[in-house]
Amino acid sequence: MKLTDNEVKNALVPSKGTKQLNDGGGLYLEIRASGKKYWKRKYTSPTTKKQTILHIGTYPDMGLKAARLANQKAQLLISDGIDPSEQKQAEKKGFNEKIQNTFEHIARTWHSDRAKQGDKWTPAHAHRVLRSLEIHIFPDLGKHPIADIMPLDVLTLLKRIEHAGKRDTAHKVYDVVNQVFSYAVRLRLCVFNPVAELRTELAQVKQKAFPHITDPKEIGELLRQIDGYNGMPTVRTALQIAPYVFVRPNELCGMKWGELDFQAALWHKDETEMKNGIAHVIPLSRQVIALIESMRPFTGHYEYVFHNRSTGKPITTESLSKAMQRLGYKDIATPHGFRHTASTRLNEMDYRGDWVEYQLAHKEKNSSRASYNYAQYLEQRATMLQEWADYLDQLKQAA
Incomplete structure (x- = not known):
């Protein structure tokens, strides 16, 4: 006899093992001591000629009517010489392959591979790349x-970014997507790169220098304003150090006590912490060492000099930018702008350009990791940075 909905719903659970309620046509309900109920079907495989059990579904997720329909479909496959269990596995495999070959899955795999190459990306850059895709x-x-x-699929999204007034972002997102597709082509996951020729379809972006000041009097006034900043001590101290060393803001925020050699007055940055993926060494002036030492009572027991207790991580570059804005320097000067200020003034003060470029950690386009010596001109740069620090102090006192 056929089962009824009430019989299925009210079926008693065995105290141990399992029991079966047959519905006919090979379909039965298996009830386990745990209380779980499963729809199954016994059949002889048309391919292996062996007795086989097909798992159809779980009750109550699949009701009696749905189970009978699924059983009928299985019978049709068997009649056509197809094993329904093998068919189910093939469909599952195809579904998994479809998921694994989606743009997001491939992009995340590419991103993970690149992020593990510490000599290529810093953690902060890796985060920005993934967020742009997300x-x-x-x-x-x-x-x-x-x-x-197809190309138009991607171009539509890039144009949407452009129309929002973010041309630079559109170019950066394009670069990331282009790398993902190139990666997929190399793995033979797609035949061609659909975005390879799309760059010319994007509006051109004029590169702008970060807002900065170069007038000596204005530099001195800015330094005095920073000294008087009444926000977080870690933020104030980082801003006080920034003009002296003019490293990138994220490199400054990530300063670690373990990177500092106070006896040699040097700050060693590992290649994984640098934008260009090349280790760097920064001479420290007396002023910078004094400022760093002032942080020891507060953060000396942490990994980072500018540790943020609320997050357990170093302070962010955004915190430096917001502090500059509170001081009234929005669109006038930025933490990154100190690099431009130093480059401009030091060249005007007749310091050798290659000393300045090495201090800025600018890698020449035709140089390789092997030929780049991060300690190049170290003695000259140490002298230059001490004289630069003394010069900044003079400007501050004059202001």
């Missing part, structure tokens, strides 16, 4: 098979 690309194309994505 914000601008994944919501629309993330679930699409990467081989099915």
Whole structure:
């Protein structure tokens, strides 16, 4: 006899082992001592000729009517010489392969591989790259098979970014997407790179220097304003150090006690912490050492000199930028602008350009990791930075 809905619903659970309620046509309900109920079917495989059990579904997720329909479909496959269990496995494999070949899955795999190459990306850069995809690309194309994505699909998203007034962001997102597709082509996951020729379709971006000041009197006034900043001591001290060393803001915020050699007055930055992926060494003036030492009672027992107790991480570059804005320097000067200020003034003061470039950690386009000596001109740069620190102090006192 056929089962009824009430019989299935009210079936008693065995005290141990399992029991079966047959519905006919090979379909039965297996009830386990745990209380779980499963729809199954016994059949002889048309391919192996062996007795086989097909797992159809779980009750109550699959009701009696749905189970009978699934059983009928299985019978049709068997009649056509197809093993329904093998068919189910094939469909599952195809579904998994489809997921694995989506743009988002391939992009995350590419990102993970690149992020593990510490000599290429800093952690902060790796985070920015992934976030650009999560914000601008994944919501629309993330679930699409990467081989099915066409040029217009991507260009539409890039133009949307442009129309929002973010031309520079559109170019950066394009660069990331282009690398993902190149990676997919190398792995033979798609036949061609659909975005390879799209750069010319984007509006050109004029590179602008970060806001900065070069007038000696204005530099002195800015330094005095920073000394009087009444925000977080870690932020104030980082801003006080920034003009002396003129490293990138993220490199400054990530300063670690373990990187500092106070006896030699040197700050060693590992290649994984640098934008260009090359180790760097920064001579420390007397003024910088004194400022760093002032942080020891507060953060000396942490990894980072500018430790943020509320997050357990170093302070952010955004905190430096906001402090500059509170001081009234929005669109006038930025933490990154100290690099431009130092470069301009030091060259005007007739210091050798290559000393300045090495101090800025600018890698020449035709130089390789092997030929780049991070300690190049170290003695000359140490003298230059001490004289630069003394010069800044004079400007501050004059102001």
